[in-house]
Amino acid sequence: MSSNYMEVYFYMDEPGLVPERPVLLQLANGDVVESAPPIWGVDIKCGKGTDFSYGPWADRQRDHLFRFFFPPNYKNLEVTPQPKPGDRRQMQSFDIRLSTLNEATIDILFTKNKETNAVHINIGAGSYLEVTLPWIVLQDGYTTKITGQLLHLEATTSLQYRSLAESETLEYTVKCHYPLVWNHHQCWQLSLTGCKATTHLVYTHVDFFQDLVNDWASKSRPDILHFVPYTWKISLLLKECEVVTVSNQYNWIDCSSTNQENNHVAFCGDLLDVSFDLPFIDFLPDIIPLKIWIQGEAVDMSLYLPEVNTSRLLLLSIDKNMKLVSNRTKASKWRRKCVKSQGWVDCWSVPIVALSVRYNY
Structure with a gap:
């Protein structure tokens, strides 16, 4: 990531003691709720000239670093016990928020036969990313959540036919659920919601994204002892x-930049x-x-x-x-x-x- 300007705000509550009785708070609308647990996280704001570059190679480096600092122990997780009255209150998650104050670019880079390919994305100001890392283990395990929204998205590829997608907004949600047993079935969910979107499809995109998936796939040989x-x-x-x-x-496809x-x-x-x-x-x-x-x-x-x-x-x-005879009046529809x-x-x-x-x- 590179940016001409960046603000980093770190916040962390000082946990108090668990009271004998739950503390109830009354909201402005009259609802009565329990007090929220202590929170901590980091808020990052990026200014002009912001560029995000990611891809299979960078993801493998992230995986190597994660395994170095947090090596897997291949043991079953234990449910986090609830704090008792008089104990320190617990942080339940670590929250990360990344937002753009101006227009930014995202480059997804991958290689095939030593040739670099890319998906280039332009996004507008106000786009954001939120990551919630759980700090406790529940009865069914824990779930990592990634949510966000990209505004005024324009995506192109490194193919000769560059057009890929345009969207006024693109909301995305990723949920990764991990059970208590380390090698039990995991469920990963990816949801994309676009509004006022235009997508360009050609058959070459099938091979293009297949090459991206192949480069992103693990390069290590399959091992049944570590299979999840x-x-x-x-x-x-x-x-x-x-x-x-x-x-x-x-x-045939005319790939001219103008007057196709x-x-x-x-x-x-x-x-x-x-x-x-x-x-x-x-x-x-x-x-x-x-x-x-x-x-x-x-x-x-x-x-x-x-x-x-x-x-x-x-x-x-x-x-x-x-001359067509229609039984219903055709309402006007959005078109770009x-x-x-x-x-x-x-x-x-x-x-x-x-x-x-x-x-x-």
Whole structure:
């Protein structure tokens, strides 16, 4: 991380003694609650010129440092006992908050065949990251939480076709649950919620992100003595979104920075929900079953032909002069890219659509 200006604020309560009876507080709205436990954490604010760089190599260094200072003991966790009256009150978590006061950039770097690839993200002022590290162990273990929001996000890749995503807001939540027994099943959850988002998809993105996952995966040989089963639960929710694809003949793509001559097919909707699980519960399994659920609401399919396409004027003329009888008035929808004034034509509409995909990897 690099920044021209940074503020670091560290705070820590001095724990008092546990009273004989719970201390009750009355809020402004009249609710009566127990007093909060002691808190401690750090608040970091970054100013102009802030750049975050991360990736598989940096994550491996983080893992090496964590294992050096906190080596795993491969023992079962013990539930933290509740303090008794007269004992010192306990800190329950350590809170970290990182926020940006101005625009910032995020670079996710990885390599393939000694060639550096990157996902470059621009974010607006007010974006933040919050990390909650538990300091006590409950009956079912403990859960590490990461939450945050990115404002005015613009993401590009190092591919020749650079466009990837734009979003007014992107909220993210990561929850990592660890049970009491060190090698019992762990559940990791990732939730992404975007609002007014435009996503560009081409098939090359599949190989691009597969290379990112392969570089991020562990380089050590599998060892059954250290194997821990876990499941990733991933959910992507887009509100008022556009998914733009390229539909050129013979699958060529114009990657010019301006005046691209690509044909596009886009799917626009009020809601797009994509959820799936990645189960890694067996040691070196022969087959990993995957189930993907995709659901969209108020979905329209739009078509765009560039000015050099000989069918463009014919398509626009048909769209302008056609007469449709509809039983309901079509409400105006949010659009960023797929607007009629730019030559886009709506050719299909459905109130709700769902797709279930099962795949054995």
